[in-house]
Amino acid sequence: MTTPISRIIGADICRDGGSYSFCFYSDDSQWYEFFLRTRAFENAAPASHFPPVIYLGSANDDKLVDRLTWEEGRNFLDGVEYDNERFRELVAIVRAEGKS
Numbered sequence: 001m002t003t004p005i006s007r008i009i010g011a012d013i014c015r016d017g018g019s020y021s022f023c024f025y026s027d028d029s030q031w032y033e034f035f036l037r038t039r040a041f042e043n044a045a046p047a048s049h050f051p052p053v054i055y056l057g058s059a060n061d062d063k064l065v066d067r068l069t070w071e072e073g074r075n076f077l078d079g080v081e082y083d084n085e086r087f088r089e090l091v092a093i094v095r096a097e098g099k100s
Contacts, residue, residue: 005080011087017041018048018100020090021059034076035059035094048089068080070097 009031018038025031026088033055039045052073056063068076073094080087093100 008080008082011082011084011090013086013089014038019059020049020086020093022087022090023058030056030057032065033059034073034090034099036090039098048100049098051094051098052094070094 004027005024006027007025009025011020011022016038019042020036020053022034023031024034035053035055037045037053038049042082051070052068053059053064054066054068056065057060077091089100097098
């Protein structure tokens with residue numbers, strides 16, 4: 001997915017125990033969620049998070065539009081400037097390939 005970001009809605013950590021969410025509007029006037037699902041409740045998980053996915057609307061709407069590799073996730077976030085603590089944490093996790 002190469003949907004350009006036209007406006008950032010926000011970034012936060014979810015109440016499920018550690019998933020991260022980065023929401024934005026695209027040039028197509030739709031909003032999307034870049035989502036990192038936590039692996040906090042798995043025994044001996046190889047990483048703290050699953051690779052990133054992008055949903056149309058909220059992850060809760062279950063409208064998956066793309067599954068990204070860690071490299072694709074890094075490329076997607078490269079150049080995004082957003083001064084937000086949770087966004088910086090999300091970017092760090094993606095750069096570390098799921099290891100927080």
